[in-house]
Amino acid sequence: MATTVITGRDVSLSFTGxxxxxxxxTSAVLTKNVVRETYQTLDGEAYKVTNLExxxxxxxxxxxxxxxxxxxAIWTALDTNPNSEVSxxxxxxxxxxxxxxxxxxxxxxxxxxxxxxxxxxxxxVARGEVxxxxx
Amino acid sequence: MPASTILDTVRTPLSNxxxxxxxxxxxxxxxxxxVPFCVNxxxxxxxxxxxxxxxxxxxxxxxxxxxxxxxxxxxxxxxxLEQLVMSVLKVIPVGYTIGAVEKxxxxxxxxxxxxxxxxxxxxxxxxxx
Numbered sequence: 068m069a070t071t072v073i074t075g076r077d078v079s080l081s082f083t084g085x086x087x088x089x090x091x092x093t094s095a096v097l098t099k100n101v102v103r104e105t106y107q108t109l110d111g112e113a114y115k116v117t118n119l120e121x122x123x124x125x126x127x128x129x130x131x132x133x134x135x136x137x138x139x140a141i142w143t144a145l146d147t148n149p150n151s152e153v154s155x156x157x158x159x160x161x162x163x164x165x166x167x168x169x170x171x172x173x174x175x176x177x178x179x180x181x182x183x184x185x186x187x188x189x190x191x192v193a194r195g196e197v198x199x200x201x202x
Numbered sequence: 203m204p205a206s207t208i209l210d211t212v213r214t215p216l217s218n219x220x221x222x223x224x225x226x227x228x229x230x231x232x233x234x235x236x237v238p239f240c241v242n243x244x245x246x247x248x249x250x251x252x253x254x255x256x257x258x259x260x261x262x263x264x265x266x267x268x269x270x271x272x273x274x275x276x277x278x279x280x281x282x283l284e285q286l287v288m289s290v291l292k293v294i295p296v297g298y299t300i301g302a303v304e305k306x307x308x309x310x311x312x313x314x315x316x317x318x319x320x321x322x323x324x325x326x327x328x329x330x331x
Contacts (some may be wrong), residue, residue: 077256079257089253091254181301
């Protein structure tokens with residue numbers, strides 16, 4: 068079979084709220100992992116997965132002041148309810164879609180004089196719940 | 203809605219922003235620029251695709267603003283070039299990152315020597331339609 072290559076340009080991303088995140092995002096990476104305990108028994112090692120966790124790392128160009136600003140939407144959402152979960156839909160490539168709720172953090176503001184202002188997030192995926200659709 | 207172009211969306215507005223400086227401003231490389239001048243020239247790499255997704259084309263554009271003055275007298279030419287560069291730096295619009303100003307070099311344009319310094323700038327462009 069032919070080798071498949073997918074890049075970040077194949078990724079599509081949307082937030083609840085309809086901000087144009089794709090115009091700003093330079094990197095979007097979903098990570099889901101298992102918390103696996105190891106037990107030393109008389110028979111040797113035994114394993115038990117005790118939890119599923121996830122995180123979503125997003126790097127973006129800051130868009131303060133823009134109409135439908137992502138940074139401002141996140142800031143306002145946290146001011147309104149810091150415990151609120153925001154649904155994110157990430158399509159890694161056609162046929163592989165992930166929908167998950169994230170717990171937001173405030174964006175940073177400001178930056179170096181020589182470069183575009185950027186914002187980097189690592190958001191916790193609530194309860195590690197990732198709903199995937201593979202076709 | 204007609205398709206956007208880099209000329210209309212980026213290079214011409216940048217040239218318009220520079221129109222207040224005491225120089226001839228060009229949005230593209232003219233055949234024979236008249237000194238003093240500021241010319242928007244593509245830098246290398248010219249276009250960089252930094253954002254995710256490709257349904258809408260967003261690209262970083264790297265440009266050089268080449269500032270040139272007549273090279274008749276070494277001391278006066280450098281002073282003129284420095285003043286021109288400073289006046290350009292003051293009016294570069296928001297939304298542009300400004301990189302280094304490169305070392306002035308003597309360049310022959312037609313029969314004349316011109317002292318030129320390059321200002322590296324970058325901005326972002328979204329292709330519509």
